[in-house]
Amino acid sequence: MSDLEIEQKIIDDCVRCGLCLASCPTYVIKGIETSSPRGRIALLNSVNKGGLKLLDKGVVDQMYECLDCRACEAVCPSGVEYGKLVEAARSQIETAREPEYGPVKRLVRLVTLKGLFAHKNLFYTFGTLMVAYQRSGLQWAVRKSGLLKLLRLSQMEAMLPPVDWPFIKNGKERWQAAGTERYKVNLFTGCIMSTAFADVDRATGRVLSRNGVTVETPGGQWCCGALHIHSGDEEGAKKLARQNIAAFEESGAEFTIVNAAGCGAALKEYSHLLHHDPEWAERAQKFSNKVRDVTEYLGQVGLTETPGSLPLEVTYQEPCHLAHAQRISSQPRRLLQSIPGLKLKEMEEPALCCGSAGVYNIINPPMANALLDRKLDNAVATDAQVICTANPGCHIQLQAGLERRKEPMKVKHIVQLLDEAYNKLPKINRI
Amino acid sequence: MAFSPEVIAELKSIVGPDRLLTSREDLVAYSYDATWMESPPQAVVLPKSAQEVSLVLKLANRYKIPLAPRGAGSGLSGGSVPQKGGIALSFTLMNRILEIDTENSVAVVEPGVITFALQKEVEKHGLFYPPDPSSLKQSAIGGNVAENAGGARCLKYGVTSDYVRALEVVLPTGEIFQTGGKMVKIATGYNLRQLFTGAEGTLGVITKITLRLLPLPKFRTTALVPFADVETACIAVTKIMSSGLLPASIELMDTFTMRCVEEYRPVGLPLGAGAMLLFALDGNYQQVIEAETEAVAQICRDAGALEVRVGKSAEENEKLWEARRAVSPSLARLRPNKFGEDISVPRSALPQIVREIGDISKRYNLPIPVFGHAGDGNLHPNILCDRSDPEEMERVRGAAAEIFRAAVRLGGTLSGEHGIGLLKKEFMEEALGAEQLAFQIRLREYFDPNGILNPGKLFPTGKSSW
Numbered sequence: 001m002s003d004l005e006i007e008q009k010i011i012d013d014c015v016r017c018g019l020c021l022a023s024c025p026t027y028v029i030k031g032i033e034t035s036s037p038r039g040r041i042a043l044l045n046s047v048n049k050g051g052l053k054l055l056d057k058g059v060v061d062q063m064y065e066c067l068d069c070r071a072c073e074a075v076c077p078s079g080v081e082y083g084k085l086v087e088a089a090r091s092q093i094e095t096a097r098e099p100e101y102g103p104v105k106r107l108v109r110l111v112t113l114k115g116l117f118a119h120k121n122l123f124y125t126f127g128t129l130m131v132a133y134q135r136s137g138l139q140w141a142v143r144k145s146g147l148l149k150l151l152r153l154s155q156m157e158a159m160l161p162p163v164d165w166p167f168i169k170n171g172k173e174r175w176q177a178a179g180t181e182r183y184k185v186n187l188f189t190g191c192i193m194s195t196a197f198a199d200v201d202r203a204t205g206r207v208l209s210r211n212g213v214t215v216e217t218p219g220g221q222w223c224c225g226a227l228h229i230h231s232g233d234e235e236g237a238k239k240l241a242r243q244n245i246a247a248f249e250e251s252g253a254e255f256t257i258v259n260a261a262g263c264g265a266a267l268k269e270y271s272h273l274l275h276h277d278p279e280w281a282e283r284a285q286k287f288s289n290k291v292r293d294v295t296e297y298l299g300q301v302g303l304t305e306t307p308g309s310l311p312l313e314v315t316y317q318e319p320c321h322l323a324h325a326q327r328i329s330s331q332p333r334r335l336l337q338s339i340p341g342l343k344l345k346e347m348e349e350p351a352l353c354c355g356s357a358g359v360y361n362i363i364n365p366p367m368a369n370a371l372l373d374r375k376l377d378n379a380v381a382t383d384a385q386v387i388c389t390a391n392p393g394c395h396i397q398l399q400a401g402l403e404r405r406k407e408p409m410k411v412k413h414i415v416q417l418l419d420e421a422y423n424k425l426p427k428i429n430r431i
Numbered sequence: 432m433a434f435s436p437e438v439i440a441e442l443k444s445i446v447g448p449d450r451l452l453t454s455r456e457d458l459v460a461y462s463y464d465a466t467w468m469e470s471p472p473q474a475v476v477l478p479k480s481a482q483e484v485s486l487v488l489k490l491a492n493r494y495k496i497p498l499a500p501r502g503a504g505s506g507l508s509g510g511s512v513p514q515k516g517g518i519a520l521s522f523t524l525m526n527r528i529l530e531i532d533t534e535n536s537v538a539v540v541e542p543g544v545i546t547f548a549l550q551k552e553v554e555k556h557g558l559f560y561p562p563d564p565s566s567l568k569q570s571a572i573g574g575n576v577a578e579n580a581g582g583a584r585c586l587k588y589g590v591t592s593d594y595v596r597a598l599e600v601v602l603p604t605g606e607i608f609q610t611g612g613k614m615v616k617i618a619t620g621y622n623l624r625q626l627f628t629g630a631e632g633t634l635g636v637i638t639k640i641t642l643r644l645l646p647l648p649k650f651r652t653t654a655l656v657p658f659a660d661v662e663t664a665c666i667a668v669t670k671i672m673s674s675g676l677l678p679a680s681i682e683l684m685d686t687f688t689m690r691c692v693e694e695y696r697p698v699g700l701p702l703g704a705g706a707m708l709l710f711a712l713d714g715n716y717q718q719v720i721e722a723e724t725e726a727v728a729q730i731c732r733d734a735g736a737l738e739v740r741v742g743k744s745a746e747e748n749e750k751l752w753e754a755r756r757a758v759s760p761s762l763a764r765l766r767p768n769k770f771g772e773d774i775s776v777p778r779s780a781l782p783q784i785v786r787e788i789g790d791i792s793k794r795y796n797l798p799i800p801v802f803g804h805a806g807d808g809n810l811h812p813n814i815l816c817d818r819s820d821p822e823e824m825e826r827v828r829g830a831a832a833e834i835f836r837a838a839v840r841l842g843g844t845l846s847g848e849h850g851i852g853l854l855k856k857e858f859m860e861e862a863l864g865a866e867q868l869a870f871q872i873r874l875r876e877y878f879d880p881n882g883i884l885n886p887g888k889l890f891p892t893g894k895s896s897w
Contacts, residue, residue, distance in 0.1 A: 019757075019760060021505075022547075022569055033521070036460075038504075051459065
């Protein structure tokens with residue numbers, strides 16, 4: 001059962017001015033109204049009014065052609081909450097279709113949504129195997145062997161990021177504020193972030209600590225459920241939401257810091273996800289109110305010390321779920337500009353989706369690749385040495401694209417650059 | 432009702448299967464523009480050349496299929512809604528800037544180019560395309576030409592038609608020709624390019640546009656001026672405009688509109704005031720512009736301005752203008768629907784017309800926020816309403832008619848920059864007079880003998896579209 005409804009009230013908010021068109025990645029690529037936010041809202045309006053059916057092929061296709069990047073929401077003068085419409089539609093589509101899933105789809109959803117991303121231990125085991133795969137020489141051998149081509153898995157395999165090691169141990173790892181403790185926060189360490197990008201989580205801890213913030217990692221937390229909600233698995237998302245709310249509830253820390261834009265947006269929307277659940281609605285609201293992206297938080301509390309010099313030319317790729325879903329756009333830029341020696345070179349269309357969008361690049365490679373090409377063309381045109389971003393999906397997508405093009409450009413998370421810059425300074429002794 | 436297999440096969444042979452859309456989903460998505468009007472086509476065709484457009488028109492003419500040309504579907508009068516079904520002819524894939532000719536200061540573009548994209552591109556060459564409809568970030572230049580769009584800067588710089596040097600058009604009967612050219616002066620035959628401009632796609636289909644460009648002014652100032660009420664603000668406008676100074680724009684917003692737009696994007700509008708003016712001056716010499724800005728500011732103070740806030744940075748100013756452009760769609764935050772008017776009056780009549788709009792709002796018990804391009808007398812009173820309430824919609828109709836009539840009585844007209852389309856066609860006889868209307872209808876019939884181009888629009892058809 002899906003609690004998420006395709007709310008007519010949201011549809012009626014749309015006055016069809018069309019301002020969303022130019023912001024929509026799929027419309028920009030295709031130039032067809034049906035592939036635009038306004039077009040998709042019209043489809044859902046027709047569904048609600050009894051014209052089209054939700055399971056009509058063209059409707060389903062559009063609900064999944066959408067990247068759910070929410071660029072349209074950020075520019076909408078009428079305040080249409082488009083993301084809620086698409087997510088509700090997907091949830092209802094999957095609820096209706098579940099009995100008819102074919103064996104492959106059933107297996108993929110079982111292994112990923114209900115398996116790996118739902119259970120930490122499974123994910124960690126899988127992650128460990130990946131580390132072994134990448135570091136034992138097996139990956140090199142498999143890539144050479146032609147096996148991936150044979151199994152049509154090349155594109156997917158190329159997306160595997162180099163996995164960091166060791167993984168984050170929630171509950172055990174903490175970073176004491178260097179110098180005087182100004183604040184105390186919790187870190188949401190995530191699934192992919194705490195494994196493949198464990199270095200980014202640790203850099204986050206170090207940068208916050210350097211700025212007088214003590215960082216803890218409550219045990220019991222796990223994946224935010226964003227992938228579930230984007231794939232229409234509402235129940236899976238709710239289960240994870242409840243688990244995370246419970247895990248952070250006991251801590252008295254004022255804020256929950258997150259460094260992955262997609263996770264941050266999902267955590268901030270737990271309040272909506274559980275708003276019909278009498279037992280959890282209020283707890284979800286409290287939880288969501290405390291969530292801050294790390295760039296948002298650093299912008300709020302300020303840096304206590306100027307970072308060391310990092311003579312680099314950097315261009316910034318705005319993650320959709322930071323710029324649009326969370327409307328955080330100036331803080332990341334200000335942080336980058338606070339690093340002495342670092343030169344921020346703006347690319348064209350910095351806030352147009354890179355095509356990653358969760359698992360979109362696996363489901364819809366032609367559109368994802370068209371967007372990736374456009375993004376890389378814009379990034380490379382700046383001649384910067386580094387593309388900076390703040391979300392694992394974008395990070396992986398950009399990295400894979402650069403490797404395929406054999407571009408020397410590197411991809412870095414903002415906190416990695418800040419961390420590198422602070423490492424140039426002498427250490428602060430604890431007081 | 433779907434097209435016959437022959438028609439579908441012929442359309443497919445013209446544009447290929449990928450640029451012909453006939454699924455029910457696609458037809459829903461091409462059934463509207465930025466009004467509340469809705470009517471689905473039977474097919475959507477996305478041409479890539481004038482030749483393709485010509486073939487489609489010949490076919491439509493042969494089978495007497497109605498055809499509605501369409502830019503971005505952002506119009507505010509129902510001009511691109513396929514009222515009689517048929518073919519929606521979408522120009523989104525004809526969106527190339529073909530040439531920016533710096534020696535002759537013209538740009539040659541296809542109709543699907545987004546106005547803002549054109550402006551950004553010509554600015555790279557130090558050139559300037561002034562018309563700036565509030566929809567500039569989404570609307571297509573083809574639609575701007577077809578509706579003769581205006582905008583805030585039209586006060587100083589004129590409207591779209593003042594920039595149309597040449598058009599390539601396809602007649603409903605399929606002939607393709609170019610009217611006009613890159614040259615400044617033409618005294619050779621009828622000025623057809625001006626006839627097609629603003630004809631709302633009823634006389635021919637535009638497939639290429641040559642636009643005049645100006646040198647880009649180097650400096651621009653913006654100032655925000657709150658007033659106690661709309662009438663005082665309007666009196667200030669007439670004083671500025673008779674002072675010998677010519678601002679690029681003078682925009683008016685009342686307290687309603689300020690509140691809506693501030694909710695969308697807080698930019699610090701003076702919510703406590705009854706109205707505000709937003710004006711801009713531009714030119715090539717900073718000192719001159721600053722002195723003129725101060726002179727306009729002083730006129731405002733003398734006319735009762737509560738204060739004058741001159742913008743400090745280009746970035747801050749752009750935020751104010753972006754907020755101004757978002758006014759129309761942001762009004763939907765107050766009521767479910769809006770009937771957007773676009774009256775244009777001689778600016779000496781401004782204080783009088785806003786007074787009358789205030790009276791009409793009270794008499795019909797309907798909120799009618801007022802904003803618009805006060806400097807040139809083009810106002811957008813928007814009647815906020817709920818379309819699901821038939822009794823209320825009767826009142827909306829009455830109030831709309833009274834506003835039109837007041838504008839006409841004061842020497843003004845029905846539409847300044849949105850066009851007539853479906854929304855205002857009932858009032859055309861009052862606006863033009865019976866004789867002129869009859870002549871305009873005959874003219875249309877001469878161009879389009881089978882009545883295939885945008886049928887049911889622009890002129891009264893006896894029955895209301897809303």
